[in-house]
Amino acid sequence: MRMTHQRQMILDVLKKDYQPKSADMILHLIHDPKLNLSTVYRTLDAFFNVGILSKSTIDNINYYYVTDHKHHHYMVCTQCKKMFPIDCHLDEIAKDVAEKHEFKITHHDMTIYGICKECQLKM
Ligand SMILES: [Zn+2]
Ligand SMILES: [Zn+2]
Numbered sequence: 001m002r003m004t005h006q007r008q009m010i011l012d013v014l015k016k017d018y019q020p021k022s023a024d025m026i027l028h029l030i031h032d033p034k035l036n037l038s039t040v041y042r043t044l045d046a047f048f049n050v051g052i053l054s055k056s057t058i059d060n061i062n063y064y065y066v067t068d069h070k071h072h073h074y075m076v077c078t079q080c081k082k083m084f085p086i087d088c089h090l091d092e093i094a095k096d097v098a099e100k101h102e103f104k105i106t107h108h109d110m111t112i113y114g115i116c117k118e119c120q121l122k123m
Contacts, residue, residue, distance in 0.1 A: 009035070010026055010040060010044070011052070022064075047064070052066065053067060076112070086112065090108055
């Protein structure tokens, strides 16, 4: 995969923090008039396919984050939409069911929804 300037910019935005970002959010964070949404989508897809990025689908929107050694999932506050990384405990279960059903797992996804501490205090 060729690393163009635009691709590098998209990756840099995602590397800044652990908050997963949608294509829309990324476009707003990169101040480049030459960059458009379909390029962002295509780039995220390409990164996802080679394993550089992981994604979580929340309310039908894909959120991307950099895949690191410590694979994780997210807990999402339905009030403020903040995302909290959580450790993954699914690998064991996934291995188990894959063997049972002779299923070849390519990836998995899990998101926990709720209300964060800060939002609970405001209620
Ligand atoms: Zn919240
Ligand atoms: Zn996992």
